[in-house]
Amino acid sequence: MALMATTAYTQAKSLDGVTLTIASMNDGFSKVLTELAPAFKEETGADLKVEIMDYGTLLTKTTADFVGDTKGYDLVTMDIVWAGAYAENKYSVDLTDWVKRDAAELDLDDIYPVALKSLGQYDDHYVAFPFAAYANVLAYRKDLLEAAGLKPPASMEELVADAKKLTDPSKKQYGFVANGQKGPAVAQDWMQYNNQLGGSILDKDGKPALNSEANIKSLTVYKELFTEAAPPGAIEYDWGGREESFRQGMSAFMQTWSVGAAAYSDPKVSNIVGKAGIAVAPVAAGMTPQYGVGGWGLAINADIDTSKQEAAWTFIKWVTSKKIHKEFNMLGAGGFMRKSQMTDPDLLAKYDFLPVIAQTYEHGNGEFRPRIPEYPEIQDMLGTAVNSVLAGAATPKEALDKAQEAAEKLF
């Protein structure tokens, strides 16, 4: 009896009896979070409950929780593009002072600035803390390029030319694949290309500039790639369909988030084991390199009690710490963001494309999808506009003019 009491005493942890509930996006990291929960309990005594949802459900349920002040979730995985809405409505705890206080413990210098800024901050305040950054990269087929005597493209112009060269519908072989499906899928992929071709969604004053000359030009190129080099069904692909077509061996080039790269060498889901390469995404000839960065931050629900908020902050510090975040990626989360991870021998042995990700983060741009409160609507307008161009229902100028007109009403 005395022994049991002593054991209980020595095992008492700072967060005994606390349960933290995370609303998590169903991505590579969600399963890993559940796998890490026992270790967190072991160290702090707190239980971690991970509720995994798809993107739409996550947004709906967490917004309902914030708006209704129902305290359903303590922590929320926040998509980079929600930062504006979080900041404007004060949904999450402002972490700025805590980050300053615990800067040494957080080892901020080891985190890429682009991740710190775009995954966590809005107007110089931390609405979330970076948790899983993704790099936009170019996945390509080494074997097809080699057979055609080509090297991975150094510019967007080369990418377009090579994609056309590698297309042969009679062999069901296509040069290029991207999201074509109406909605966020096509909007986000196009915004990515648009950024690499020098276009931008907002002008210098932060007002919408959807129908700028550069944007119209880049949409023309995008349409050309779809008609001349993409699989016929690409117009209805979203992220899953796009990755599937690459893994099945139908497409030679695909721009994608680094998070999918591990699957190309998994024989259970991939026909192209050993044939896929990862390179930095090309930009237009003569342009200063800037690569797309996206991903997720962890935000603390502002409605919950102060003690819970601090427990949640303990979890954030724990999961983003050097040691645990490495473990997190060793388990396949796919969200690298610390500089030390890029040279870590264990991680490099598992993911040989880390140097490409490092280069992407060094010249990263987390703003190519504007992180403003109006983003969801702008994304939808672009999703319809770009899709209508791909479907042949409008010219790039017509579609973007119409979207611009609608976007202006939001501001």
Add this chain to the structure above:
Amino acid sequence: MPYRFSDRRRLFLFLMAAPAVIYVAAIGLWPLSQGIWYSFYRYNLLRPARTSFVGLQNYVDIFTDEATRTAILNTFQFTIFSVGLQLIFGFCLALLLWRDSRFNRAVLAFLLVPSTITPLVVGLIFKALLGADYGMIGYFLSEAGIGPRTGLLTDASTALWVLILIDCWEWTPLMTLILLAGLKALPADLLEAGTVDGATAWQRFRLLILPLMLPSIFLALTLRTMDAFRVFDSVFVTTGGGPNDATNTLMMLGVKEGLQFFNVGYASAVGNVTLLFIALIATVLLLVVRRADVRINGR
């Protein structure tokens, strides 16, 4: 005294009905009135600070915005053609299955299979079948050079028609079932008398069966029309309203505005417009059928 008795009886009935009345008011009338109230506001849950009273502006927007007008027209096209085709197919099948035999009973059982699958799953099945790259039907169509290269669901000229046919596949059996029940309830002696009097099959159909079937037809039409007008699941999973806005419907619009953008004001207005349209259609259907009834049956 009878006077007092009736008073108490009224009180008793009122108390008996009260729970149901309160329940319906709570879950039906309250949200409905809230929905009407919200529809006069520009109110977004993500931007509560910018809420403002806009009067009828949301309704004006619905009817002046090109995308919304397309959605309304698509909804009407979908409803008219899918319910129309289902009525024709359903009537033909019901006539074929009218005679009671073991074979017919077996066919009827199989016929009901599509209606037992949720529309969401039906959408996913057809999306998988029709896909240009991996779909079984899509692959053969594209190999044979029939239809658009990118697949039937991704071409603006075919997508809505494909959705109409998918709806027919799923719901014709229900139409058949309702009409068959109507046929079976027809007075046999009357039809026999028609045969004895030497009426041809067509005359019997036009002058006896059709008029007597009017109540069943009305029921089937109303049920299916209200359902088809609210089409959402199958569109959501197959085309998401695309390509462009070719398959956008009122419900798609409402869900997108309400649950994706949290535009509560505008979404409420879309919901109210949908409700008004459905009420209007039901009224028109009722009037048409009553007039037909009067003309044919003389009452």
